[in-house]
Amino acid sequence: MSLQTPTPATIGLPRLIAGGLVRYGLILALVAVFAAFSVATPTFLTPANLQSILVNNFTLLAIVSIAMTFAVASGGIDLSVGTAMDFASFAFVSLVLAGQPVAVAALAGLAAGAFVGAFNALLISGIGVSPFLATLGTLFIGRSVQQLLTNGGNPVYLPPNGVPETFRFLGHGTIAGFPVPLAAAIVVSAAAAVVFARTRFGRIILSIGIQPGVVRYSGIAAPAHVAVTFILVGLITAIAGLILTATVTTYIPSSGNAFLLNAIGATFIGTTLSPLGRPNVGGTVLGALLLSIVANGLLLTDLNFYWQQVGTGTLIFAVLALSFINRKAAGAA
Numbered sequence: 001m002s003l004q005t006p007t008p009a010t011i012g013l014p015r016l017i018a019g020g021l022v023r024y025g026l027i028l029a030l031v032a033v034f035a036a037f038s039v040a041t042p043t044f045l046t047p048a049n050l051q052s053i054l055v056n057n058f059t060l061l062a063i064v065s066i067a068m069t070f071a072v073a074s075g076g077i078d079l080s081v082g083t084a085m086d087f088a089s090f091a092f093v094s095l096v097l098a099g100q101p102v103a104v105a106a107l108a109g110l111a112a113g114a115f116v117g118a119f120n121a122l123l124i125s126g127i128g129v130s131p132f133l134a135t136l137g138t139l140f141i142g143r144s145v146q147q148l149l150t151n152g153g154n155p156v157y158l159p160p161n162g163v164p165e166t167f168r169f170l171g172h173g174t175i176a177g178f179p180v181p182l183a184a185a186i187v188v189s190a191a192a193a194v195v196f197a198r199t200r201f202g203r204i205i206l207s208i209g210i211q212p213g214v215v216r217y218s219g220i221a222a223p224a225h226v227a228v229t230f231i232l233v234g235l236i237t238a239i240a241g242l243i244l245t246a247t248v249t250t251y252i253p254s255s256g257n258a259f260l261l262n263a264i265g266a267t268f269i270g271t272t273l274s275p276l277g278r279p280n281v282g283g284t285v286l287g288a289l290l291l292s293i294v295a296n297g298l299l300l301t302d303l304n305f306y307w308q309q310v311g312t313g314t315l316i317f318a319v320l321a322l323s324f325i326n327r328k329a330a331g332a333a
Contacts, residue, residue: 026272026283029319030290037297044300051179057292059181060240064259065266065288066192066281067236072267073196073279074229075209076124076131081263083142084116084234085256088241090149093156093251102166106242113238114231116142121227131230139257146253156251163249171246181243188236193281205229206278262291265316272319290315 037044064081071078088109095105116138123134147153158167173180196202204225207215215222240259245251269290270283294315298308 024273026269026286026290026319029315030286030293033290033293033297033315037293037300041297041300044297049296049300053292053296054182055179057296058289059179059185060244061259061262061266061292062185062285062288063188063240063243064237064256064263065270065284066188067233067240068263068267069192069270069279069281069284070205070229070236071131071135071233073209074131074205074226075212076226076230077135077264078120078131078230078233079135079260080116080120080138080142081233081237082254082256082258082260083139084113084237085241085244085259086142086146086251086254087112087116088238089245089251089256090146090156090253092242092245093158096164096167097156097158097162102164102170105167106170109242109245110235110238113234113236113241115234117231117234117237118227120230120234124230125223125227143254143257150251150253153253155253158249160249167246167249169246171243171248181247184239184243188239189281189285192236196281201225201228210278262288262312265312266291269316269319290319 043049064085067081068078091112092105092109095108096102100108120131120134120138123129123137124131129137150156170180175183196206204215204220204222207220208222208225212222237256241256244255266287267279267284269287270281270285271277271279273283273286274280291312294312295308298311303311
């Protein structure tokens with residue numbers, strides 16, 4: 001009895017189709033959602049609204065999501081990204097209000113975010129607490145500290161006539177007609193992509209997230225790399241805190257926590273762009289863009305706020321479920 005030789009028609013084509021759906025399902029979802037809102041809401045495609053999506057919805061979420069990507073790539077998660085963002089915002093506003101140069105205040109804000117990351121690093125790499133529990137504890141501590149610093153959660157405002165031009169430029173300025181906040185998001189994303197693709201540090205972080213035991217037995221100082229990762233997460237998130245503060249010229253306690261769930265969603269949606277389901281910068285950016293478009297589009301439809309949250313959650317579930325089903329189909333093929 002002879003065995004039939006496998007051909008592209010019997011094996012290659014189903015695997016190609018299934019693999020393509022796995023790899024490009026996120027892009028297809030992005031195109032479908034964009035097209036749906038273009039038809040459903042006449043103001044969606046206006047230049048002003050598209051700019052609003054990129055500057056007001058996408059920019060900060062993309063930066064925070066990139067930070068989350070580093071944490072997830074290392075095999076953990078960071079529930080305190082909002083805390084790092086808030087601490088950076090508070091330090092930035094407080095020093096500008098005290099008359100310090102904007103550059104000094106910005107550096108202090110970045111240091112505050114890195115401090116939150118260093119605190120997480122101490123708990124995770126120094127003591128051995130799991131990233132979930134460590135960053136959850138930091139979230140609760142950070143929220144309480146902010147309440148204490150602001151007499152119960154009172155916002156800290158900059159007076160309209162006391163906002164330095166450099167401060168305003170960070171939130172509302174343009175470079176050759178390009179909004180500064182969006183430029184910052186692109187630079188952060190590009191730098192993160194280079195770290196993962198071109199540096200030894202990035203490769204080690206990805207390896208720790210995939211096979212921590214192999215990394216440990218290979219002689220690589222995994223705890224030290226994880227510690228640096230969480231400090232980097234705090235630093236990146238602090239950039240978002242500075243931009244948010246410069247945009248609204250106000251510090252509002254715990255406002256950074258509003259980005260936490262969407263950042264997690266964007267990061268895990270982004271894993272669908274990888275054939276192996278791994279965190280990656282390109283997928284995270286597209287995930288943040290998808291969530292930003294959905295948030296803007298649902299707002300334009302005048303849908304009840306709570307139904308907007310239902311719609312966003314359903315979309316995240318659908319993208320992840322479709323990817324899981326297609327990945328199983330690709331493996332079976």
